Amino acid sequence: MKQKSENQKAFPRFLGILVVASLIGGVLGGLSGVAGYFWEDHTAFGAAFAHLLGAASPWAMAACAAVLLGLGLYQYRKSDTAFHGWDGEDEDVMQRAEERLSWALLLDSLTVIVSFFFFNAGTAKLPQSSDGNTITLLVIFLVVIALATLLQQKTVDLTKKMNPEKRGSVYDMKFQERWWESCxxxxxxxxxxxxxxxxxxxxxxxxxxxxxxxxxxxxxxxxxxxxxxxxxxxxxxxxxxxxxxxxxxxxxxxxx
The missing domain is CATH 1.10.287 (Helix Hairpins)
Structure with missing residues (x-):
């Protein structure tokens, strides 16, 4: 009876959302058809945009990585300073330090994701065409991934210093399993x-x-x-x- 009552309460809302979503989908589908007809006559713009994105990918990747890794390194350093200045009593200090490490890891992950995006955009035309820009893209990509891995390693190592029971190395293929076992x-x-x-x-x-x-x-x-x-x-x-x-x-x- 309880399940039936919950279903009866939720179904009208679900049905309303379904109807609204269908209407929106129909409108967007019609607009997309019109836009598709328009776009077919302006493919040059799409090709130009793709070319521009591919050419700018190395420098866009470097700029985004500099910002994200810079912010991640800032969070790491603030956490490291708080940890080494901890008096051993104020638990709030350690909690904030661990939160900063979590932000550092998030920024590190975003760096990797953004780098993969720009690497994909920069190599979209391979192997049909290539130039010196591709080599630059590859070098920047490898440097960014290396720096991101280093920041991750330093962040995990600092976490292990804060929590000596933690185990695992970021260079270990079973890092997540070992970390889970130590939690x-x-x-x-x-x-x-x-x-x-x-x-x-x-x-x-x-x-x-x-x-x-x-x-x-x-x-x-x-x-x-x-x-x-x-x-x-x-x-x-x-x-x-x-x-x-x-x-x-x-x-x-x-x-x-």
Whole structure:
């Protein structure tokens, strides 16, 4: 009865969202068809934009990396200073220091993602054409990845100094497994809650991303591959989450 009541309460809202989404989708689909007709007569602009993006990729990558890694290094240094100046009593100082390390790792991850984007944009025309700009792009890309890895290593090492029980090296292929094994129950619950939040966020994001790419294909005619990649990511996420939930459920039954 409780489940039926919850369904009855939620269904009208769900139906309303579905109707509104359908109307919006229809309007956007019609507009995309018009835009697609317009775009077919202006493909030169798209080619020029792609060429400009490819030519600017090395310097855009370097600029973004300088900003993101600079901010990450700032957070790392502030955390390091707080840790070495800690009196051993004020726990708020250590909490803020650990939060700064988390921000440093986030900025480090964004650096890698942005670098991959610009590297992809800069090499989109390979192997059809290449020039000296490609070599510059490759060198900058390797330097940025090396610096990002170094910042990650220093951040993890400082975290291990703050928490001596932590184990693992960023250069170890099983780093995440070793780090998980060294976490206590409270930290594992925190990781689990954060992972579930990430799972829900990505599960909600994938349908919208697929829809945008579907409409974009009507305008730019780039094929179904981008949409297919989103669906593959969505499938991998759902399958891996469900399989792990089943495995943990079986293990929980065995320990009872």
């Amino acid at each position: 206590d129950e409270a930290e594992r619950r925190q990781i689990g809650q954060a992972s579930y939040k990430a799972y829900v966020t990505v599960s909600r994001f994938c349908p919208y991303c697929w829809g945008v790419l579907l409409l974009g294909n009507m305008v730019f005619h780039y094929g179904i591959l981008p949409s297919a990649v989103v669906l593959v990511i969505w499938a991998v996420l759902s399958v891996s989450y469900t399989r792990e939930a089943i495995r943990l459920g079986r293990r929980g039954q065995k320990t009872e």
